[in-house]
Amino acid sequence: MQHEIHNKPDFASLHITFDEGDSVVTEAGAMMGMSPGLKMETNMKGGLMAAAKRAMSGESVFLNTYTASESGQRLDVAPASPGDMEHVALDGGAVVVQRGSYCACTPGITVDSSWGGWKSLKAGEGLIMLHCSGTGDLWLSSYGAIHCEEVDGTYVVDTSHIVAFDESLTYTVRSIGGLKSLLFSGEGAVCEFSGKGRVWFQTRSAPSLAEFLQPFRKLQPKN
Numbered sequence: 001m002q003h004e005i006h007n008k009p010d011f012a013s014l015h016i017t018f019d020e021g022d023s024v025v026t027e028a029g030a031m032m033g034m035s036p037g038l039k040m041e042t043n044m045k046g047g048l049m050a051a052a053k054r055a056m057s058g059e060s061v062f063l064n065t066y067t068a069s070e071s072g073q074r075l076d077v078a079p080a081s082p083g084d085m086e087h088v089a090l091d092g093g094a095v096v097v098q099r100g101s102y103c104a105c106t107p108g109i110t111v112d113s114s115w116g117g118w119k120s121l122k123a124g125e126g127l128i129m130l131h132c133s134g135t136g137d138l139w140l141s142s143y144g145a146i147h148c149e150e151v152d153g154t155y156v157v158d159t160s161h162i163v164a165f166d167e168s169l170t171y172t173v174r175s176i177g178g179l180k181s182l183l184f185s186g187e188g189a190v191c192e193f194s195g196k197g198r199v200w201f202q203t204r205s206a207p208s209l210a211e212f213l214q215p216f217r218k219l220q221p222k223n
Contacts, residue, residue: 001018002016003015003016008084008145009084009203011078011083013076013077013085014076014078016075016077017074018073018074020069022067022106024066024107025065025111026063026064026077026103027063027079028064029080030064030077030104033075034066035073037069037070038067038068038069040066041067042063081141081206083141083204084145085103086139086142087137087139088140089137090132090133091135092134093168094132094133094166095164095165096164096165096167098129098130098163098164101130101142102130102141103140104138106137106138109133109138110131111130111131111132112131112132113130113131140164142163142202143204143209145202145204146200146202147200147201147202148198149199149200149201150197150198151169151193151198151199152196156192157190157201158205161205162200163200169196169199170193171192171193173191176190
Protein backbone atom coordinates (compact mmCIF):
# COMPACT_ATOMS: atom_id res chain seq x y z
CA MET A 1 0.00 0.00 0.00
CA GLN A 2 1.20 3.49 -0.86
CA HIS A 3 -0.28 6.73 0.41
CA GLU A 4 0.21 10.43 -0.18
CA ILE A 5 -1.32 13.54 1.37
CA HIS A 6 -1.90 16.31 -1.16
CA ASN A 7 -2.96 19.97 -0.87
CA LYS A 8 -1.47 20.53 2.60
CA PRO A 9 -2.14 22.40 4.79
CA ASP A 10 -5.32 24.21 3.72
CA PHE A 11 -7.46 21.58 1.98
CA ALA A 12 -5.57 18.34 2.51
CA SER A 13 -6.68 15.08 0.91
CA LEU A 14 -5.45 11.49 1.27
CA HIS A 15 -4.73 9.32 -1.78
CA ILE A 16 -4.13 5.59 -1.25
CA THR A 17 -2.94 3.10 -3.88
CA PHE A 18 -3.65 -0.48 -2.80
CA ASP A 19 -1.98 -3.82 -3.26
CA GLU A 20 -4.40 -6.69 -3.76
CA GLY A 21 -6.22 -7.54 -0.53
CA ASP A 22 -5.30 -4.29 1.28
CA SER A 23 -8.02 -2.58 3.30
CA VAL A 24 -8.63 0.84 4.83
CA VAL A 25 -11.33 1.90 7.30
CA THR A 26 -12.67 5.45 6.95
CA GLU A 27 -15.08 7.78 8.62
CA ALA A 28 -18.51 7.81 6.96
CA GLY A 29 -18.70 10.37 4.15
CA ALA A 30 -14.91 10.77 3.79
CA MET A 31 -14.60 9.20 0.32
CA MET A 32 -14.07 11.65 -2.60
CA GLY A 33 -13.44 9.08 -5.32
CA MET A 34 -12.28 5.52 -5.88
CA SER A 35 -11.47 2.89 -8.47
CA PRO A 36 -14.67 1.08 -9.53
CA GLY A 37 -13.32 -2.33 -8.47
CA LEU A 38 -12.88 -1.41 -4.81
CA LYS A 39 -15.21 -3.28 -2.47
CA MET A 40 -16.92 -1.19 0.22
CA GLU A 41 -18.62 -2.50 3.35
CA THR A 42 -20.43 -0.34 5.91
CA ASN A 43 -20.80 -1.60 9.46
CA MET A 44 -20.68 -0.71 13.14
CA LYS A 45 -17.13 -1.59 14.14
CA GLY A 46 -16.98 -3.15 17.60
CA GLY A 47 -20.72 -3.79 17.84
CA LEU A 48 -23.64 -1.79 19.20
CA MET A 49 -21.93 -0.64 22.42
CA ALA A 50 -18.88 0.71 20.59
CA ALA A 51 -21.16 2.45 18.08
CA ALA A 52 -23.15 4.05 20.89
CA LYS A 53 -19.97 5.39 22.47
CA ARG A 54 -18.81 6.78 19.12
CA ALA A 55 -22.15 8.56 18.79
CA MET A 56 -21.65 10.08 22.26
CA SER A 57 -18.25 11.37 21.17
CA GLY A 58 -19.73 13.06 18.10
CA GLU A 59 -18.32 10.52 15.65
CA SER A 60 -20.16 8.53 13.00
CA VAL A 61 -21.88 5.36 14.20
CA PHE A 62 -20.97 3.59 10.94
CA LEU A 63 -17.51 3.16 9.41
CA ASN A 64 -16.68 2.21 5.82
CA THR A 65 -14.12 -0.47 4.94
CA TYR A 66 -12.61 -0.40 1.43
CA THR A 67 -10.81 -3.55 0.18
CA ALA A 68 -8.82 -3.87 -3.04
CA SER A 69 -9.71 -6.71 -5.39
CA GLU A 70 -6.50 -6.12 -7.36
CA SER A 71 -3.30 -4.10 -7.12
CA GLY A 72 -3.26 -0.52 -8.35
CA GLN A 73 -6.76 0.41 -7.23
CA ARG A 74 -7.04 3.83 -5.57
CA LEU A 75 -9.06 5.51 -2.86
CA ASP A 76 -9.24 9.30 -2.43
CA VAL A 77 -10.34 10.58 0.97
CA ALA A 78 -10.91 14.03 2.48
CA PRO A 79 -12.16 15.22 5.90
CA ALA A 80 -15.27 17.33 6.35
CA SER A 81 -13.53 20.48 7.61
CA PRO A 82 -11.04 22.59 5.64
CA GLY A 83 -7.58 21.92 6.98
CA ASP A 84 -4.69 19.53 7.24
CA MET A 85 -4.12 15.79 7.48
CA GLU A 86 -1.36 13.87 9.26
CA HIS A 87 -0.16 10.27 8.96
CA VAL A 88 0.71 8.50 12.21
CA ALA A 89 2.38 5.07 12.12
CA LEU A 90 1.55 2.97 15.19
CA ASP A 91 3.63 -0.01 16.26
CA GLY A 92 1.74 -1.38 19.24
CA GLY A 93 1.21 2.03 20.82
CA ALA A 94 -1.91 4.14 21.29
CA VAL A 95 -3.04 7.65 20.43
CA VAL A 96 -5.97 9.52 21.99
CA VAL A 97 -7.89 11.44 19.32
CA GLN A 98 -10.32 14.28 19.92
CA ARG A 99 -13.76 14.14 18.32
CA GLY A 100 -13.85 15.02 14.65
CA SER A 101 -10.12 14.38 14.13
CA TYR A 102 -10.24 10.71 13.13
CA CYS A 103 -10.30 10.21 9.35
CA ALA A 104 -9.02 6.74 8.42
CA CYS A 105 -6.86 3.79 9.48
CA THR A 106 -5.74 0.34 8.40
CA PRO A 107 -7.51 -2.70 9.94
CA GLY A 108 -4.65 -3.35 12.39
CA ILE A 109 -5.72 -0.24 14.32
CA THR A 110 -8.51 -0.64 16.86
CA VAL A 111 -10.65 2.48 17.13
CA ASP A 112 -12.56 2.53 20.39
CA SER A 113 -14.22 5.24 22.43
CA SER A 114 -12.81 5.72 25.90
CA TRP A 115 -13.97 7.60 28.98
CA GLY A 116 -12.08 10.86 29.18
CA GLY A 117 -13.15 11.70 32.72
CA TRP A 118 -14.74 14.89 33.96
CA LYS A 119 -11.60 16.82 33.06
CA SER A 120 -12.31 16.22 29.36
CA LEU A 121 -15.75 17.79 29.85
CA LYS A 122 -14.07 20.76 31.54
CA ALA A 123 -11.80 20.99 28.52
CA GLY A 124 -14.82 21.31 26.25
CA GLU A 125 -14.12 18.01 24.50
CA GLY A 126 -16.95 15.92 25.95
CA LEU A 127 -16.59 12.88 28.14
CA ILE A 128 -15.75 10.43 25.36
CA MET A 129 -12.60 10.48 23.22
CA LEU A 130 -11.35 8.04 20.60
CA HIS A 131 -8.65 5.56 21.61
CA CYS A 132 -6.67 4.33 18.57
CA SER A 133 -4.28 1.48 19.29
CA GLY A 134 -2.48 -1.36 17.55
CA THR A 135 -0.14 -1.66 14.59
CA GLY A 136 -0.70 0.07 11.28
CA ASP A 137 -1.45 3.44 9.74
CA LEU A 138 -3.67 6.15 11.21
CA TRP A 139 -4.66 9.38 9.49
CA LEU A 140 -5.75 12.42 11.49
CA SER A 141 -7.53 15.52 10.23
CA SER A 142 -7.79 19.05 11.57
CA TYR A 143 -9.28 22.49 11.15
CA GLY A 144 -6.26 24.47 9.99
CA ALA A 145 -2.72 23.16 9.73
CA ILE A 146 -1.38 20.44 12.07
CA HIS A 147 1.74 20.87 14.17
CA CYS A 148 3.35 17.99 16.08
CA GLU A 149 5.14 18.87 19.31
CA GLU A 150 7.56 16.38 20.90
CA VAL A 151 6.95 16.74 24.63
CA ASP A 152 9.70 15.83 27.09
CA GLY A 153 8.58 17.39 30.35
CA THR A 154 5.53 19.66 30.10
CA TYR A 155 3.77 21.60 27.37
CA VAL A 156 0.56 23.66 27.37
CA VAL A 157 -2.02 23.60 24.55
CA ASP A 158 -5.33 25.48 24.27
CA THR A 159 -8.12 22.94 24.59
CA SER A 160 -9.84 23.97 21.34
CA HIS A 161 -6.63 23.37 19.35
CA ILE A 162 -5.89 19.78 20.43
CA VAL A 163 -6.05 17.13 17.69
CA ALA A 164 -4.49 14.08 19.36
CA PHE A 165 -1.80 12.98 21.80
CA ASP A 166 0.19 9.87 22.68
CA GLU A 167 -1.33 7.77 25.45
CA SER A 168 2.01 8.02 27.27
CA LEU A 169 1.23 11.66 28.11
CA THR A 170 -0.91 12.67 31.06
CA TYR A 171 -2.75 15.97 31.19
CA THR A 172 -4.50 18.35 33.54
CA VAL A 173 -7.02 21.04 32.58
CA ARG A 174 -6.59 24.48 34.10
CA SER A 175 -7.07 28.17 33.37
CA ILE A 176 -4.14 30.28 32.28
CA GLY A 177 -3.16 33.19 34.51
CA GLY A 178 -5.46 34.63 37.17
CA LEU A 179 -9.12 35.66 37.15
CA LYS A 180 -8.45 38.82 35.10
CA SER A 181 -6.64 36.77 32.46
CA LEU A 182 -9.48 34.26 32.36
CA LEU A 183 -12.06 37.02 31.80
CA PHE A 184 -10.21 39.41 29.48
CA SER A 185 -7.27 37.63 27.80
CA GLY A 186 -9.42 35.79 25.25
CA GLU A 187 -7.89 32.53 26.46
CA GLY A 188 -10.02 29.89 28.16
CA ALA A 189 -9.04 26.51 29.56
CA VAL A 190 -5.75 24.89 28.58
CA CYS A 191 -4.35 21.37 28.82
CA GLU A 192 -0.97 20.95 30.46
CA PHE A 193 0.60 17.75 29.11
CA SER A 194 3.27 15.97 31.13
CA GLY A 195 5.61 13.10 30.32
CA LYS A 196 7.27 12.06 27.08
CA GLY A 197 5.35 11.75 23.82
CA ARG A 198 3.76 13.64 20.97
CA VAL A 199 0.87 16.06 20.93
CA TRP A 200 -0.71 17.22 17.68
CA PHE A 201 -2.54 20.54 17.60
CA GLN A 202 -4.29 22.60 14.93
CA THR A 203 -3.62 26.20 13.98
CA ARG A 204 -7.28 27.19 13.90
CA SER A 205 -10.11 26.91 16.44
CA ALA A 206 -13.74 26.23 15.52
CA PRO A 207 -15.09 28.06 18.61
CA SER A 208 -13.00 31.12 17.69
CA LEU A 209 -14.43 31.02 14.17
CA ALA A 210 -17.98 30.86 15.54
CA GLU A 211 -17.26 33.86 17.79
CA PHE A 212 -15.77 35.78 14.86
CA LEU A 213 -18.86 35.14 12.70
CA GLN A 214 -21.44 35.97 15.38
CA PRO A 215 -21.56 39.76 14.72
CA PHE A 216 -22.18 39.13 11.02
CA ARG A 217 -25.16 36.89 11.82
CA LYS A 218 -26.79 39.84 13.62
CA LEU A 219 -26.50 41.92 10.43
CA GLN A 220 -28.60 39.51 8.37
CA PRO A 221 -31.97 41.03 7.42
CA LYS A 222 -35.08 39.42 8.87
CA ASN A 223 -37.67 38.07 6.45
